[in-house]
Amino acid sequence: MTNQQDEENIIEEIINRLKTNGDISMYKKPRKISGFLALMSQLNGLPKKQVPNFDFMRVKNQVLDRIAVPAADTEKAGWLVGTLPNILRIGTMVLGSVLIIISITLGTAVTALNSVPGQAIYPLKKVVENFQLQLAPKDQQSSLQIQFASNRVDELQQVLQQQQDGQISASDAQKIVSATVKDVQKTATAAANSSVQQPKPSVVTKLADLSSKLRAASVKSEGEVKIELDQAIKNIEQAGLKVEGPPIIIDDSVSAQGKLTTVNATAASIGSAKFLLTKDTQYVNTKAADLAVDQQVDIKGQIKDNKTYAQTITLIADSKGAGMDTKTNTNTKLDLKTDTSATTSTSATQ
Amino acid sequence: MSDAELKNHLQNAQNGDREAFGAIYEHFADKIYRFIYFRVGHREVAEDVLSDTFVKSWQKINQVNSPTALSAWLYQIAKNNIIDYYRLKKETVALEVVEDILEDAVNPIDSANLGIQQNRILNVLSQLSVDQREVVKYRFFEDLSNEEIAYIMGKTEGAIRVIQHRAILRLKELLKLNKK
Numbered sequence: 001m002t003n004q005q006d007e008e009n010i011i012e013e014i015i016n017r018l019k020t021n022g023d024i025s026m027y028k029k030p031r032k033i034s035g036f037l038a039l040m041s042q043l044n045g046l047p048k049k050q051v052p053n054f055d056f057m058r059v060k061n062q063v064l065d066r067i068a069v070p071a072a073d074t075e076k077a078g079w080l081v082g083t084l085p086n087i088l089r090i091g092t093m094v095l096g097s098v099l100i101i102i103s104i105t106l107g108t109a110v111t112a113l114n115s116v117p118g119q120a121i122y123p124l125k126k127v128v129e130n131f132q133l134q135l136a137p138k139d140q141q142s143s144l145q146i147q148f149a150s151n152r153v154d155e156l157q158q159v160l161q162q163q164q165d166g167q168i169s170a171s172d173a174q175k176i177v178s179a180t181v182k183d184v185q186k187t188a189t190a191a192a193n194s195s196v197q198q199p200k201p202s203v204v205t206k207l208a209d210l211s212s213k214l215r216a217a218s219v220k221s222e223g224e225v226k227i228e229l230d231q232a233i234k235n236i237e238q239a240g241l242k243v244e245g246p247p248i249i250i251d252d253s254v255s256a257q258g259k260l261t262t263v264n265a266t267a268a269s270i271g272s273a274k275f276l277l278t279k280d281t282q283y284v285n286t287k288a289a290d291l292a293v294d295q296q297v298d299i300k301g302q303i304k305d306n307k308t309y310a311q312t313i314t315l316i317a318d319s320k321g322a323g324m325d326t327k328t329n330t331n332t333k334l335d336l337k338t339d340t341s342a343t344t345s346t347s348a349t350q
Numbered sequence: 351m352s353d354a355e356l357k358n359h360l361q362n363a364q365n366g367d368r369e370a371f372g373a374i375y376e377h378f379a380d381k382i383y384r385f386i387y388f389r390v391g392h393r394e395v396a397e398d399v400l401s402d403t404f405v406k407s408w409q410k411i412n413q414v415n416s417p418t419a420l421s422a423w424l425y426q427i428a429k430n431n432i433i434d435y436y437r438l439k440k441e442t443v444a445l446e447v448v449e450d451i452l453e454d455a456v457n458p459i460d461s462a463n464l465g466i467q468q469n470r471i472l473n474v475l476s477q478l479s480v481d482q483r484e485v486v487k488y489r490f491f492e493d494l495s496n497e498e499i500a501y502i503m504g505k506t507e508g509a510i511r512v513i514q515h516r517a518i519l520r521l522k523e524l525l526k527l528n529k530k
Contacts, residue, residue, distance in 0.1 A: 008515040012496070015514075019493060039471075039522055043490040046468055047460040051387050054397050060375050063404040064368055 145191035275310035286315035294319035356417040422501035458491040474524035482517035
């Protein structure tokens with residue numbers, strides 16, 4: 001044992017005896033050790049500060065309450081506490097990787113959306129658009145298809161510009177334009193067919209825009225490209241007509257049934273429905289001169305120049321209630337195909 | 351509490367006996383509270399940290415191999431809880447720095463009634479290295495064992511003995527110089 005280890009042991013022993021009020025007399029004689037003893041006695045004898053009392057039992061009860069959980073739960077919590085950081089760490093790594101892949105994919109997709117036919121990334125643009133179409137609600141699909149057709153036309157213009165600038169050859173441009181024009185027609189036709197789901201006028205307007213854009217492209221083009229474009233314009237215009245459908249028919253017929261409330265030489269009224277009598281007015285079961293208030297009649301008329309003319313007046317029952325045929329109405333029934341709030345309005349159907 | 355009783359309580363606590371753990375609390379709570387109080391400087395905070403210390407020690411009670419290590423192990427948990435407390439307060443996390451910060455506020459020594467020699471000792475204490483000063487404080491001012499100090503400082507008992515020896519030699523030397 002070295003001197004240093006001896007001293008360490010002696011110091012340790014003195015401290016222990018000082019702490020336990022043991023016998024230290026044996027360390028008083030050796031001069032070197034007595035110097036240690038004096039110092040350590042002074043250190044040990046320094047007055048200690050009193051620590052404020054704490055609520056011993058309250059803390060004990062609190063501890064016992066907090067640990068009052070089933071052992072199985074403690075085990076489970078321990079397992080979870082031990083495993084959760086690992087799960088989170090792995091989860092974070094996976095999430096990070098997924099985010100990187102998504103951002104790369106999105107970045108590529110965004111780049112693809114700005115591509116033009118002929119570029120390697122261009123087919124991805126179609127994939128992205130198709131995906132977009134699948135996700136869109138049904139009532140917005142035709143609008144989206146027209147948007148895509150419009151994109152194709154924009155691309156066409158860029159391709160034609162590239163051809164003019166000499167960036168691509170005429171034959172390459174012709175191939176690209178041919179493929180793109182077919183795509184435009186296909187998309188525009190699909191939009192026209194699915195336009196039953198949304199307001200037709202907007203589809204018609206957009207198809208017209210598409211057609212005029214193609215016309216502008218056609219002006220710049222020549223040869224095969226021009227032929228292709230002109231055919232596409234024709235097809236799109238036809239698609240537009242298909243959307244527009246048959247011409248609007250104004251239905252101006254009007255009829256009323258009930259008791260006559262007013263009758264004079266020029267007009268007969270059922271309530272507020274007033275019919276003008278003309279020389280062309282036909283009478284069934286009655287005559288013009290025999291028309292009288294309270295007679296049950298059926299009047300068919302026509303609106304012309306904001307006035308309602310009686311075409312046929314059929315007497316159903318006279319004022320005494322005697323039926324002219326098997327059908328008798330007691331209540332006034334006004335069957336106007338027009339808006340009843342205005343005597344001159346019309347109903348329009350497409 | 352005898353060593354045998356402590357061993358028995360520890361075994362029972364490790365088998366889920368809360369009453370036995372309550373006995374362990376009763377045996378150690380005062381000195382652990384004192385250790386915590388000197389470092390947080392506030393009674394209510396010290397009570398909370400004490401409560402956390404015993405709850406955590408219950409959760410990890412199976413880590414203790416022998417009853418003799420129990421005390422030192424509890425000090426270690428208390429130290430970590432004090433550091434956590436300061437982390438939550440976004441303050442420094444090194445315990446010796448914590449102690450330095452609180453030294454003036456909660457000095458374990460009642461410096462109001464010191465003799466001349468005792469004052470000289472306290473004055474030269476600051477000239478020791480951090481480790482030496484810590485060991486002297488733990489050993490003489492807070493009455494901790496070498497094993498407990500070793501757990502708190504994360505060193506071996508042998509290392510604590512060496513530090514302790516050097517601290518006494520250095521103090522003696524400094525007092526001699528100071529006397530001249």
